[in-house]
Amino acid sequence: MITIDVPLWAARLRALRRGRLWSRRDLQERLTEAAGQTEPGLPADAVRAWEAGERRPDPGHAELLCRVFGVGEADLFVGASSGTVLWHHLTGIPLMPGLFPEEEEERVGRAVECPWRADAGTAGYFERMLDACAAPHARPADLAAALRPVFAGVEAFRRDARPSVRGPLLALATRDAELISGMEHEAGDASAARAWSDRAIREARETGDPLAEVVALVQRTELLxxxxxxxxxxxxxxxxxxxxxxxxxxxxxxxxxxxxxxxxxxxxxxxxxxxxxxxxxPEEPGEPAQAMPAYVAAYVLARKAHAYAEAHERDQAAGLARRALALARRAGAARALRELGRVHLPPPAEAGRRVLV
Known part of the structure; x- marks a missing residue:
């Protein structure tokens, strides 16, 4: 039987937040917005204290939490899916409401207790979770934080699972490591990006699939x-x-x-x-442009601003830099912010003129 050291409602609150790929600050901002306030109405450590079970939300905050998460008070503070909450809390793997039926959550939870129970359904569960975690709307650092416990969970299953399911789990570990490497790169942690890329290449080689290794190597070349x-x-x-x-x-x-x-x-x-x-x-003309994640768009704008600055096109560089800065801050794109730090705008044209009296 899985046991935890916090109240079940505190574990459920943390699981719901992490499943939406929100930081504690994100949740606090959403609570402030739901309350119709322009300034934070919560103590800075309120969310942390709730999730640690140190204090329970008062009725007003409980109502706001239910509104933000889109659940009823009974679902948030009582709930029937205690086993699901427990294993997500224990492993740190995000709980994503609505993505999986309760029966599937329970099956994976039983496999967490006894990894030899892992089967093709378990691998499918994690594959769909990786698809959801690869959504481009979340900040890179938040995605990396969500994906790391998923990798640890897949690795734990892979060590103890039956031989028939080890191959699919190994492929998932490779893909997860590649995703984490890319997100660490976008978040500005170059050493972590390289370390996770190394891990992805090792996992890919272990699969025995040449194409998996090629993809991991190509992903390494993107860490420019x-x-x-x-x-x-x-x-x-x-x-x-x-x-x-x-x-x-x-x-x-x-x-x-x-x-x-x-x-x-x-x-x-x-x-x-x-x-x-x-x-x-050869490039095929007329191919539809695909929407890029916000952190990639911010980096592209920053690179363009850098290029215009180098070409002494002050106005264009300044306009692009402003757009890139706003997008990078919103997206948590540290790589784009670092690129903007290299942009040195040339002095205004008027600065070089001499006024003769």
Missing amino acids: DAAEPGEIVEAAVTARERTGVPPEVGALSLRHEARAHALAGEVELCHRCLEECLEEH
């Missing part, structure tokens, strides 16, 4: 400001040396290699990669 240019080139070349690489994956690795050569100042090698990329996989 979290890895040395030579490291990126090595990963890109290694990916293309694998047999059976799809043309689009090979073209992607060439583009990343070209950018790494550009970073290293190797102009001729950069052009050669770009030419080879176009020869092997």
Whole structure:
């Protein structure tokens, strides 16, 4: 029997928050908004104290919590799914209301207690969870925090599960590590991005699937400001040396290699990669543009602002930088903020003029 050291209602409150990929500050801001206030109406540590079971929300705050989470008071403070709440609290794996039926939650909970019970349904549960965690609306740091316990859970199952389900779980561990690496990169933690990328490559090699390893290597080449240019080139070349690489994956690795050569100042090698990329996989005109996550859009705007500043186009650089800053702050895009820190606007044109009297 799973036991925890906090009241069940406190565990449910924490699980509901984490399942929505909200930080404690996010929840506090939503409570303030639901109350119709412009200033925070809660003590700074209120959410932490509730989740620790140190004090129970008063009736007014309980009503606001129910409104924010979209649940009834009985569901929040009593609830029938105690076993589900317990295992999510114990593992830290996000509880995502509405994503899974209660029966499936209970089956996975039984597997948490006895990992040998893990089966194809367990792997499917985590696959759908990764799909949900890859949503582009959440901040990178929050996504990384949600994905780390998922990885630990998959690894725990993989060690003790039956041989028939270990392969799918290993593939999920690889994908999870790749996602965490990308989110750590966007959150500005270069060392963590590299460490999780290394882990993804190791997990991919263990699957015995060459394509899985290629994808992990190509993902490594995307960590352009979290890895040395030579490291990126090595990963890109290694990916293309694998047999059976799809043309689009090979073209992607060439583009990343070209950018790494550009970073290293190797102009001729950069052009050669770009030419080879176009020869092997020419761009198709008219392809629909896909919406990019906010943290990626912020970085793209910051890069453009940097380029305009380098070209002494002050007005364009300043306008793009303002847009990038607002988006980066909202999205928690540390990589974009770091890029903006490199933008040095040229002085106004008027500053160079001399007034003759």
